[in-house]
Amino acid sequence: MSASAMDVDAPRAWLPDVRRQHLDLDVGFVPGAGGYVQGHTTIVCRPPPTGSGDATELTLHAHELVVTRVTVNDAPARVIRRGRIAVRPDGSDDPSGDEDAALAVSDAGALTSGASIARNACEGMLADARAVADGSADELVIALEDGGVIASGGSSDDVVVRVWYGAGTAMNAFGSQPPDSWRRIAPLVAHPRTAPGANGAGADGDQMLPQSLGGGSGGADERTEALDEAPEEPPGYAGWCNPGDGAMCAFVDPDEGNARFLCAPGSALRPAAWFPCVDDGGSLVHFSAVARVDPDLTAVLPGVLTKTELVEETTTTDDGSTRTRSRRAFDYVSGGVPVRAHRMVLAVGTFATRKIPTSAAHRDKFAAAARAEEEDKEEEAAKNDADGANARFHQYSDNAAESTAHSSTHALHCPPCYADNELPAAASCAASALKSFETYLGRPFPYPGGLTFCFVPPDALPVSMDLRLPAMLGAGVTILSTDRLGHPLSAADLVTSRTAIAECAARQLFGGFLEPREDTDAWLAEGLASYMAGTCYVSSLMGADELKYQRAREVEAVVECDDGDALPPLASPSARIWARGRSACGASAEEVKARAVGEARARGEDPDAVAALEHARDVAPASKPPRPPAPGVDTLVRYKAVAVVDMLERKLGEEGMQKVIRKLASLQGKAPGAESLQEAAIAASKATRAAKEKAAAAAEAA
Incomplete structure (x- = not known):
């Protein structure tokens, strides 16, 4: 703050x-x-x-x-x-x-008629609605x-x-x-x-x-x-x-x-x-x-x-x-x-489970980060209690480094009735999609515990799931409807299921680990996620020509409806297609201020005119309900976002686009005070790699 x-x-x-x-x-x-x-x-x-x-x-x-x-x-x-x-x-x-x-x-003395009572009731409901909208109701x-x-x-x-x-x-x-x-x-x-x-x-x-x-x-x-x-x-x-x-x-x-x-x-x-x-x-x-x-x-x-x-x-x-x-x-x-x-999300249920081992690069990378986090906890405990016995801080002690190094797996959970047929097919899809993503990005997925896919009955989900975003996304946890499980004997169901799993896995990176800074950037997260899912996995699933045909149909739908009124501009606060309409607020007050001043100067205006905007971003964060656009508008804006990213690929070429996405994937968000933790993680990772190289050299010499 x-x-x-x-x-x-x-x-x-x-x-x-x-x-x-x-x-x-x-x-x-x-x-x-x-x-x-x-x-x-x-x-x-x-x-x-x-x-x-x-x-x-x-x-x-x-x-x-x-x-x-x-x-x-x-x-x-x-x-x-x-x-x-x-x-x-x-x-x-x-x-x-x-x-x-x-x-x-x-x-109260004025409430002498039914009209007065109804008027005051409406005013009370409007006040409650304003409190919910601005976040003050959740304080x-x-x-x-x-x-x-x-x-x-x-x-x-x-x-x-x-x-x-x-x-x-x-x-x-x-x-x-x-x-x-x-x-x-x-x-x-x-x-x-x-x-x-x-x-x-x-x-x-x-x-x-x-x-x-x-x-x-x-x-x-x-x-x-x-x-x-x-x-x-x-x-x-x-x-x-x-x-x-x-x-x-x-x-x-x-x-x-x-x-x-x-x-x-x-x-x-x-x-x-x-x-x-x-x-x-x-x-x-x-x-x-x-x-x-x-x-x-x-x-x-x-x-x-x-x-x-x-x-x-x-x-x-x-x-x-x-x-x-x-x-x-x-x-x-x-x-x-x-x-x-x-x-942070939670899923509890009667589940059958299937696990997929993560790559060796994934285990090595996050074991180092977990060790650095444990050292950070020990330093906090020593700082607050000289003898290291302070229960408030030692209650967080765990074996995260060991668990990450030896037990890190991707996992899929579903009701037991889907365990024999649909779950193995979903696990095969998840393994192939994640492998193709890691190959394309040149790095493992950024979640230490691996990715988890939970399939629950539709009635257990808070909102209806559409085909484009058929899930509730957490940090490495994706909760989907069982409608997205495909039976091995149905080719159409398998294509739908695998496309949904790949789209959700891609959003764990773009839109999940890497979030848009402002509402005007929401389209970029969604467009990059769908582009990567299509390029890395969906094109091999249904064929490159079929994917191109599908994208062309999406562009036709956008052109038909984008009359300047029905669809909001792609890079506008109204195009809230990220996280089901949640407001993006990853930019700091200083970043918003610098951008607003630059825009004001470019328009030839006085930079002092943006003072109100600076103050609006500098207020405390609030817990607000998401405000998604209408379902049809939401789908068309997603189509448009993917079309723009495809246009960028045609300008840059496939190799150039891959370099851009790899650069974005290498970005690491940091909280205040997390720089030392990140440096410790990098040092631990280098030490682990050096020890492995030394052991390999000793083995060859022997």
Whole structure:
């Protein structure tokens, strides 16, 4: 965060620059109520910049999460504002702290007619819509309970924030009620009651989940039976009917033995919907996570899977008895490569798995980065605790380097019913496509844990999947519909499936690892991804002539519809075809300022006229919903982007275009403070290569 984003004279909510974030989650399903994510997150933040003053309030992004506890540097803290709603110390809403609500109360005497009530209701909905659009609805402002200073500008000590929370429509099954302000739009509906004794509390304020809901050894039928036998109770708020529903999508497939699937984020399509974070498109963070699920489920997250283990959890009932249930824990670490918060996704389901070994170059490259990251963690621990025993920092210790060096694989997951025929065909396609991409680029894919493809039923995906972008993309994780699995006996299905897999794999690089700086650059990411997929793999799949014919038909469709009104200009903010309409904000304030000043001077205008634009980019990042163009417009803009890239290839030639793409692929985004990590990774990589050469020379001499 820039220094200008904080008022030195009047301390305001500080939006921190996150260095590392750890998620400790329990993920599951409640029959009849949906899915849930419950646990806590630990956020390690860099201190405010020098000259920014003292920060007494801290802002995170959280979209309709139920927050139960907060600490800052292990000191008790609390939420003081949620969006535009002030929060009392007991957690209830404080209408007096909200200007709009206070205005409505003072004007209550004027509400004497149905017209007045309807007018005020419409004004309230418009205000809510504006708050969502500008991101203020997702702000979660935190302060210490004693009102003290959270951090001082120029300090050398990191700030550690821990937030205990829950998300998902099933949270109410555990007794977690939504805030008062949400109940106005959450109608009363009945929900399945939890089994007796489901309200035990665990250590560190974690709410333990009941045996009958979490999995245990009895299976789904036994859990459902326990819910059915529970006594009736009055209707209640079944999670959040409208609020909170965007956290995730959960689906139980009755045709496949009640197989369960969950994807996050849901229809909100932003990370703040399922975990508290700082949704800053210009900041890179080292994420790690532990996800505990039922023993028969698999959890997939970005990063390197370091270990899986079966754990036993004990809950205490109201009558003092204890119950034990089994959970399977999946541990993921960053592997030395930081990502942006909006690239974090979660897929949980009943999966059959097939793995593909990564190349030797991939393993060597990211083992060095993982070792450098581990050294960086050790330096942080030594800096904050002389004897190296500080639990806040040592909780991140892992075997990422070893896991990356010896267990790095590409993986495909799908429902078991597709394991015999469709999954092997998809694995063959993924292996061929990734090999062709690495050969074309001259380097491995930039994700230490390899690429992962998760195929889930269409009902488990938050939005409808189109042919051009049939997936939800995370950092190395691609979640696709099972409709994109092709049966080996159907040539048409195989072509569709393989084209989709290749397109998604290419977008893990262009548009994924390398993101557009501004909305005006979104077309370039999409065009380069489709070009590389077509050149490297699709042309060999269907033939070069067939691909050229398909591209020609796409150009005809664009020419027919591009009348100057129906389609937005390709390099305009209206052509939001990246990440389903998400705003790109990878450019720094200085870059935007320099470009705006240059454009103003080129037009012969006064550079001071761009002051408003400079200020607009220099404000704190916000968690905003994506705003995709209309489906037909989206498809045509993608066609146009590919056509322009093809035109560039005809100008440069195939060899010249390959050099350009290789140059782009070699770019490495860096977060503030990551330069030393990158240098350490390069040094470790050189040392590894030198050791191998020395060993080979010794072997030849022997």
